[in-house]
Amino acid sequence: MSRKPRNTLISAILVTLLSALLSQSAFSQDGPLPQLMPYPVNTQIEVVTPPPSPLLPVEKLEAYDSPDDSGNAIILAWPIPGDEKPEQKYIIEAASDQSGPWRQVATFNASTSFKADLPRAFTWNSTDLKTMHAIEINMAPPTKAFRDMLDESNYNKTLKLKETLKQIEDSIKDMAQAEKDVFADQIAELKQEIIDLENAAPVTVTLLDPDHYYHFRVIRSEGERLSPPVSVGVIPRGNWFDFGKLNNFVIAIMLAGLILFYVYRARKKPENIFIRRIPGLEAVEDAIGRATEMGKPIFFVHGLADMSSISTVASVNILGKITERVAEYGTAFKVTNKDPVVLAVSQETVKEAYLRMGRPDLYRDDDVFFVSQDQFSYATGVEGMILREQPASIFYFGYYFAEALLLTETGAHMGAIQIAGTDSYTQLPFFITTCDYTLMGEELYAASAYLSRDPKLLASLKGQDLMKGLIIIFILAGIILSTAGVEWIMHVMESF
Amino acid sequence: MLFFKRQLPLAIAFFFGLVGFFAQYIPHHSFEMLYNELISWVRLLYAFALILGTYSLLRLHSKRIERKDAGYGYSLVLWAGFIVTFAAGMYNEGRGFLAGQADTGMLMWIYDYIFKPAGATMFSVLAFFIASAAYRTFRARTPAAAMLLISAIIVMIGRIPIGDMISEHLPTLASWLMEVPNAAVKRGIFLGVALGVVATSLRIIFGIERAYLGGD
Numbered sequence: 001m002s003r004k005p006r007n008t009l010i011s012a013i014l015v016t017l018l019s020a021l022l023s024q025s026a027f028s029q030d031g032p033l034p035q036l037m038p039y040p041v042n043t044q045i046e047v048v049t050p051p052p053s054p055l056l057p058v059e060k061l062e063a064y065d066s067p068d069d070s071g072n073a074i075i076l077a078w079p080i081p082g083d084e085k086p087e088q089k090y091i092i093e094a095a096s097d098q099s100g101p102w103r104q105v106a107t108f109n110a111s112t113s114f115k116a117d118l119p120r121a122f123t124w125n126s127t128d129l130k131t132m133h134a135i136e137i138n139m140a141p142p143t144k145a146f147r148d149m150l151d152e153s154n155y156n157k158t159l160k161l162k163e164t165l166k167q168i169e170d171s172i173k174d175m176a177q178a179e180k181d182v183f184a185d186q187i188a189e190l191k192q193e194i195i196d197l198e199n200a201a202p203v204t205v206t207l208l209d210p211d212h213y214y215h216f217r218v219i220r221s222e223g224e225r226l227s228p229p230v231s232v233g234v235i236p237r238g239n240w241f242d243f244g245k246l247n248n249f250v251i252a253i254m255l256a257g258l259i260l261f262y263v264y265r266a267r268k269k270p271e272n273i274f275i276r277r278i279p280g281l282e283a284v285e286d287a288i289g290r291a292t293e294m295g296k297p298i299f300f301v302h303g304l305a306d307m308s309s310i311s312t313v314a315s316v317n318i319l320g321k322i323t324e325r326v327a328e329y330g331t332a333f334k335v336t337n338k339d340p341v342v343l344a345v346s347q348e349t350v351k352e353a354y355l356r357m358g359r360p361d362l363y364r365d366d367d368v369f370f371v372s373q374d375q376f377s378y379a380t381g382v383e384g385m386i387l388r389e390q391p392a393s394i395f396y397f398g399y400y401f402a403e404a405l406l407l408t409e410t411g412a413h414m415g416a417i418q419i420a421g422t423d424s425y426t427q428l429p430f431f432i433t434t435c436d437y438t439l440m441g442e443e444l445y446a447a448s449a450y451l452s453r454d455p456k457l458l459a460s461l462k463g464q465d466l467m468k469g470l471i472i473i474f475i476l477a478g479i480i481l482s483t484a485g486v487e488w489i490m491h492v493m494e495s496f
Numbered sequence: 497m498l499f500f501k502r503q504l505p506l507a508i509a510f511f512f513g514l515v516g517f518f519a520q521y522i523p524h525h526s527f528e529m530l531y532n533e534l535i536s537w538v539r540l541l542y543a544f545a546l547i548l549g550t551y552s553l554l555r556l557h558s559k560r561i562e563r564k565d566a567g568y569g570y571s572l573v574l575w576a577g578f579i580v581t582f583a584a585g586m587y588n589e590g591r592g593f594l595a596g597q598a599d600t601g602m603l604m605w606i607y608d609y610i611f612k613p614a615g616a617t618m619f620s621v622l623a624f625f626i627a628s629a630a631y632r633t634f635r636a637r638t639p640a641a642a643m644l645l646i647s648a649i650i651v652m653i654g655r656i657p658i659g660d661m662i663s664e665h666l667p668t669l670a671s672w673l674m675e676v677p678n679a680a681v682k683r684g685i686f687l688g689v690a691l692g693v694v695a696t697s698l699r700i701i702f703g704i705e706r707a708y709l710g711g712d
Contacts, residue, residue, distance in 0.1 A: 070525040210525055238524040249521050255691070256698050263704055308538070310693045313700065317707035340549030341542060345708060352709075369556045370549035374611075376618035388567045402622060409625040412632075423689040425682055433633040441685040445692030448707055456704050464695040471687065 055088070055220045055227035056081060063216060063234035066136055067121055068245075071210025071238030075121050076218065077134040084220075086111040091219040092137065093229070098215050105137055105216075120244045124491050137216065158194055165190045210238050247493055254470075258463035266459035273458040280419050280437035281450050284395075287417045288325050291392035297332035299391040301382055301407060303398020303422065304375060307341045310445070311423050315397035316342070316349055317448035318421070322395060323353035327362060335368040336385070338378045343370045379403035383410045396420040396435070397444065400427045408434035421447060506703045513701030554578065581606055647673055 058078045066073035076092065088110040093102040115122040116129035118136055168187060172180050217231035266273075291298045300319055305312045319335065326333045335350060337343040347368045354363040371381040383406060386394070394411045396404070396418065404420075404427040411418045412434045420431040421439030431438045439447060449457035474493075481489040512534065519531040557571035565571075584602035586593045597603065634645045653659040654670025699705035 068523055070523045070528045072525065238526065240522055240524050240527075242521050242523045245521055252517075252694065255694055256702075259695060259698055259704075260702065263702075306542075310696050313708055314692075314696055317705060320707040337549070340545035340547075340552075343549055343552055344545060349708065365552070366556050366559060370552040372553075373546075373549070374615065376615040380614075380618055384567070384570065402619065405625050405629060406618065406622060409629050412629075423685075423692070425685050425689075428685075430629065433629045442688035442692035445689075445696045448705065452707070457699070460695060460699050460704055464691055467695075468687070468691055471691075 052225040055225050057227045057230045058218050061230050061232045063232040065237050068239050068242040071236050073138045074234045074236050075136050077132050084110050088222045093217050095215045161194050210236050255467045259460045262459035262463040263456050266455040270455040280439045283437045287393035292329040292331045294392045296392035299394040300335040301396045302337050303400045304338050305399035306339045311399045314445050318397050320349045320353045321451035323350045327354050327357035327359045336382050337370050379406045386410050393417045399424050405430040
């Protein structure tokens with residue numbers, strides 16, 4: 001009990017001393033009381049930047065139906081804005097309705113796409129070719145082929161993925177969360193794929209049909225800065241004549257006119273038309289005669305092109321004429337084919353030729369046969385036959401690729417007389433090198449007329465030659481006039 | 497019968513020839529649809545013709561085997577190859593011939609490990625054929641052959657690094673040969689070919705050229 005008053009006393013003394021000490025340090029200075037400093041907390045000063053000022057919108061935006069097209073393209077044009085910089089971009093959006101939804105259909109750098117890039121629409125001598133931006137927006141042509149292609153387009157893939165996603169989400173909505181989690185990864189992947197596709201696709205497939213009104217809007221962009229959109233409407237229409245090909249059409253009509261005129265004249269009054277000697281065709285008779293004397297077969301090797309190639313049609317024409325000659329001698333004759341349609345036509349041609357010459361007994365289906373549709377399988381097959389059967393004469397007519405030399409070099413090693421005719425200029429050197437005679441380019445097309453001596457066919461060659469003369473005169477006139485600085489002459493033969 | 501053998505084919509050639517001609521100048525979508533439809537008919541015809549081609553090939557080789565012609569062993573190989581490939585295609589990795597062709601399996605193995613290497617081998621043989629043909633051609637027996645030989649040497653040497661080391665003018669000369677005389681001749685051939693193609697097409701469309709029908 002005696003210690004308690006003493007402890008209280010010590011505590012009282014300590015508190016008094018501490019108070020005195022604190023009082024002295026706080027009030028020892030003269031002057032006003034110091035201001036309280038703010039508590040040092042870790043705060044960041046928020047700098048509020050003003051939003052980027054928008055770019056000026058494009059002015060005088062015009063929209064045109066693209067000329068001479070099927071009705072699936074339009075052209076937008078506007079003057080280059082005064083404040084344009086090369087790093088700026090233009091974004092073109094389109095919609096079927098003014099209220100949207102708008103889809104991006106094109107974007108391009110400000111340093112590109114001018115009226116000068118679309119000579120078909122703005123001609124070559126317009127004054128604002130480099131002062132106006134212009135872009136052609138191609139929309140999907142409403143053809144089946146294109147619709148098939150659209151099935152594979154990003155847009156349609158996106159639609160399909162969205163549908164799949166919806167099906168998955170519908171099917172799992174009543175499941176427990178644990179079960180839903182099983183599908184989480186798949187759903188996330190699908191969503192990401194949709195985003196990727198939508199970002200990758202400059203989609204135009206919403207704009208399909210010609211003769212419908214569409215809206216387009218142009219937005220300028222520079223980084224985050226955008227201009228207000230400016231929109232315009234247009235109806236894309238199909239055209240019934242492509243005026244961009246007028247020059248081509250005129251030449252075709254002139255050529256047709258000349259050929260028909262000379263054929264008409266030959267029909268009325270057949271005349272002896274001179275045709276220059278073509279050694280390769282003169283040698284056909286010798287080649288057949290040689291094979292007959294040697295008792296060896298003759299081969300006719302078709303090129304690789306199918307029946308839609310005019311060189312193949314010309315080859316079939318020559319085949320008929322050669323078969324007639326072969327029928328006179330009764331020599332073994334074999335025709336190799338790479339294309340099944342050419343095979344059918346060749347069989348008919350050979351059969352008819354034998355029949356015409358009164359030798360239907362000589363025709364055997366197996367003599368006109370299919371070898372292979374593959375280039376090198378065809379070459380290997382024919383080479384093998386040349387080596388085994390050792391033909392005395394071989395004719396190569398049609399369009400050839402790399403197999404030409406494989407075939408003709410084998411024939412040359414076997415000592416056969418070889419006559420070739422092709423319009424494949426890359427293979428001409430090989431034929432000239434390895435064959436005895438080569439018909440070059442247009443000689444292939446003249447061969448049928450040359451061999452048949454039909455006045456109508458010869459007359460058509462006359463028309464063709466006259467047209468060639470006119471073209472040569474035009475080329476010479478073009479050289480002289482363009483050298484003299486007459487600019488329009490350089491654009492007369494332009495094709496768009 | 498003459499109608500079916502002559503007049504009808506001529507009428508068909510005339511009509512479809514004109515459609516093809518005008519398709520080049522009429523861009524309208526309606527005409528484009530018609531033209532594309534016709535193109536799809538061609539694909540159909542082609543599918544049937546392929547059966548004809550296969551029949552022709554197999555019959556020819558059957559007869560060779562039957563007659564035991566020289567080299568009939570190759571015909572046996574062809575038949576064996578056809579049967580195995582056809583069976584692999586029909587089996588289609590157990591999916592059957594109505595399903596789309598499998599990307600893997602026996603058919604693709606045959607294609608990747610037999611067909612493609614065989615084709616590549618034939619293509620590579622071309623190098624030796626070029627050498628042998630060049631040797632024969634470059635024997636300068638005539639002035640034309642001598643010119644060809646000299647031009648070829650300039651172009652070949654001028655286009656490899658050693659050409660520049662021999663003379664700095666060689667690459668220029670090689671380029672000049674390709675871009676001036678060669679291009680001029682090539683364009684001349686193109687012009688003739690283009691006119692020949694158009695004239696032949698017109699002769700067929702107007703029925704002047706009938707040899708493809710088997711007669712005049």
